[in-house]
Amino acid sequence: MTCHPAAFAARRTRLLEQMAPGAVAVLGTAPEVARNADSDYPYRHDSHFFYLTGFPEPEAVVVLVAALADKPAQALLFCREKNAEREIWDGFRYGPEAARTAFGFDAAFAIAALDAEMARLLADAPAVYYPVGRDRKTDMQVKRWLDAVRAQSRGGVTAPDTAHNLLPLLDEMRLFKDDTEIATMRRAAAISAQAHARAMKATRPGMREYEIEAELLHEFRRNGAQSPAYTSIVASGANACVLHYVANNDEIKDGDLVLIDAGCELDGYASDITRTYPANGRFTPPQRALYELVLAAQAAAFEAIRPGQPYQSVHDAAVRVLVQGMLDLGLLNGGKHGTVDEIIATKAYTRFYMHGTGHWLGMDVHDVGQYRDVHTPGKPSRPLRPGMVLTVEPGIYVRPGDDVPQQYWNIGIRIEDDVLVTNDGYSILSAGAPKTVDEIEQAMAA
The missing domain is CATH 3.40.350.10 (Creatinase/prolidase N-terminal domain)
Incomplete structure (x- = not known):
């Protein structure tokens, strides 16, 4: 170290x-x-x-x-x-x-x-x-x-x-990272981004999830990281709808999406990246529709990151986009579930999005630090400040159901990046991992 x-x-x-x-x-x-x-x-x-x-x-x-x-x-x-x-x-x-x-x-x-x-x-x-x-x-x-x-x-x-x-x-x-910590975390995120790119390029239908996990571990150690920051998730098909799936044993089938949540630890500091991509290198129209929705939710969450904004605003921005998309795609029914505001108030969306949009990141993958201002009556969400590092990880997880359009069954998607709060906004530490539909399909075609 x-x-x-x-x-x-x-x-x-x-x-x-x-x-x-x-x-x-x-x-x-x-x-x-x-x-x-x-x-x-x-x-x-x-x-x-x-x-x-x-x-x-x-x-x-x-x-x-x-x-x-x-x-x-x-x-x-x-x-x-x-x-x-x-x-x-x-x-x-x-x-x-x-x-x-x-x-x-x-x-x-x-x-x-x-x-x-x-x-x-x-x-x-x-x-x-x-x-x-x-x-x-x-x-x-x-x-x-x-x-x-x-x-x-x-x-x-x-x-x-x-x-x-x-x-x-x-x-x-x-909670507030100094220059030495930020430099280490940038390097950790870059190594992990390379590992995700390697995993995408190595994936073929018929492989086992653990073979892709091995590609990640190879890239971590090849670049000097001491270990994974947490147990890697390599979840294909319906396994991607299990938030903490770690068995990594199943065969990856043609037509599956593969969700990888993995990051290395370098010199005591964690990275935490999630990417979701098609095993055969091409998104189907339903997969693409859900993927573009999650990507739009992440973009909205990024725009909520700036000094002085409440931490909670990052989650709120992502949820609003996801809920509108759930209505547009027929996962939720406006007549049954109500307007976007009503769905957010009743949390009906949690059937398909049941976790928060991020967490602090540092020496621990779920790092220390209060999310609320405990010294203020009512304990409001604390404001973001330069030097904080957080993950931004919206997702959507569609299990089969009689009231769910069948083309979306067993699709699980999460997109996660590591983000530094800066004086004038934010910096994405993990930007090196392919993320847009075109970037992913081009990387896998190569």
């Missing part, structure tokens, strides 16, 4: 500035998880921890001590010691001293020293910040540290009398 020590240090400084003077923040990374027997799942760091440190190893904790009038702020790392024998089996370890230098910490210690150092660092601190309630192990660990401080009370030492949840502060910071 690419290391940007100055960027991580700047984030730590921003967090320290939000803490009470002299307070202590503590945050551990994710544990290793056993897959079966003596095999572990591939290790993936905790996103909040990595956001502050860039440190990729397990068994690590970051501690931040806010400045006082006579004491500068401190950023400390606790990690595994160097171990020549374990490095033969498991690979390189930084060890505290090399980690301190490489990642820009004021000091670093062996993870075995954490308990003793925390009892010292928390002595006379006014408050402690940590992920309150996230897991029992962390809660009990902090309790032990506080008990150890209180045991020193006869010497005049006091323990923090206030505990704050650290995660809301970090969530709000992570």
Whole structure:
């Protein structure tokens, strides 16, 4: 992974500035998880921890001590010691001293020293910040540290009398991407766009969905991405009407549409792209009609993205276009379901479009950050601001029904792009993946 020590240090400084003077923040990374027997799942760091440190190893904790009038702020790392024998089996370890230098910490210690150092660092601190309630192990660990401080009370030492949840502060910071993050996310989206283009060109009727998944994974790794950002969806035919279909086992048939929802993770940051295309390279008229509707809904959603606009307006714009299209194509009946406004009010459209039009994107594919302004009465949708990154992913999913025109049965379509909010509007990070009907048909013909 690419290391940007100055960027991580700047984030730590921003967090320290939000803490009470002299307070202590503590945050551990994710544990290793056993897959079966003596095999572990591939290790993936905790996103909040990595956001502050860039440190990729397990068994690590970051501690931040806010400045006082006579004491500068401190950023400390606790990690595994160097171990020549374990490095033969498991690979390189930084060890505290090399980690301190490489990642820009004021000091670093062996993870075995954490308990003793925390009892010292928390002595006379006014408050402690940590992920309150996230897991029992962390809660009990902090309790032990506080008990150890209180045991020193006869010497005049006091323990923090206030505990704050650290995660809301970090969530709000992570919602706004800095230049380093945006550059990484652009690259991740570009890799994923290439993978979608590769998958389209490789698809032929008679292949299995997992063969197309393999094309995606090949392109991710070939370009340096460490892993998929989530389990890839390769859904052909009726499978595309299952929102989270991940079996990826069926045969792709002539006349099927193929819906791929897949993105890579690069240096800790996710991409998330969906494309839908015909297995044989040519849309049928009913497929094309629904596809053009979803594409128009996405275009309307894009136009709602600009600083100051409520986040909810992106979804509302897409829904209005989709509902009008459902009426025009006969999926909904005006006499039965009413006008566009009435259908939106009753949510009758959710039979064919049952999810939101997007989500925040960042280190997690469904990234952190509030969607509503929780500090305003009524909790309205929060306004979009430059530096936010969101997905825009309208869709339509038509299951068979007596009141549904048969030519649309078992067609599932979703079109998804990754979008950065800019000072004057938006920038589509994933524009490299073919999307219009002509682009798709030309790419597959080639």
